Amino acid sequence: MGSSKSKSSNTSNTTNVSGQNAISGDNLGVAISGVNNSTINTTMTDHGAVNAAMELGEQAFEFGGEMLNSNERISLEAMDTTHDIAETAIDEVADFAGDSLATYASTNSENLDMLAGLAGNQAAQNSKNLQAMMDLAKFKQDGGQVETSKMMVVLAIVLVLVLGYVMVKKR
Known part of the structure; x- marks a missing residue:
């Protein structure tokens, strides 16, 4: 019987190179295809964006700082104005209260004087009535x-006196 030997070898190298690109929509990028074993130098720019x-960010920060300073100034002026108004209002209320108390005191003094006068008059009238x-009691007691x-x-x-006068006149 015989023996037989056989040997087989197969090597496949496949490089897939496609020249198709699918970019759709508002894609403004760059697509490069089909450049196997190539060196590609690209430069991209944002055109200063x-x-x-x-x-723009720096300007926004500067503007924000200016706005804060302006807001601070306005707030301080508003607080000063409010303080002045409150102080004036307090002074006016104090003056009004003082004037009211003076008027009240004067009115009370006049009322007390009037009551004292009435009391004095009433006392005199009471004395006359008594x-x-x-x-009347004496008249009633002795029958008059x-x-x-x-x-x-x-x-x-x-x-x-009348008789004396008449006598003196006749002489």
Whole structure:
């Protein structure tokens, strides 16, 4: 019987080179294809967009700083104005309160003077009323005899004086 030997070898190298590109929409980039074993030097530019963005950022910071300074100035002026208004209002209220108290005190003083006068007048009237009541009580007690006697004495004195006058005139 015989023996047989066989050997087989196969090597495949496949390089896929496609010349197709699929870019769609607003893609403004760069697509390079089909350049196997090549050295490609590319330079991209943003046409100053980054520098402009940085400059815009700096301007925004400067503007923000100016706005903060302006806001601070306005706030301080508003606080000063508010302080002045409040101080004036407090002074006006204090003056009004002082004037009101002075008027109230004056009115009370006048009222007390008037009450004192009324009390004095009332006391005098009360005294007269008491005297009249006492006289009435005396008249009631003696039936008016004392009063009649007093009237008679006064009448007699008047009569004597009239007679004396007439006598002196006749001479």
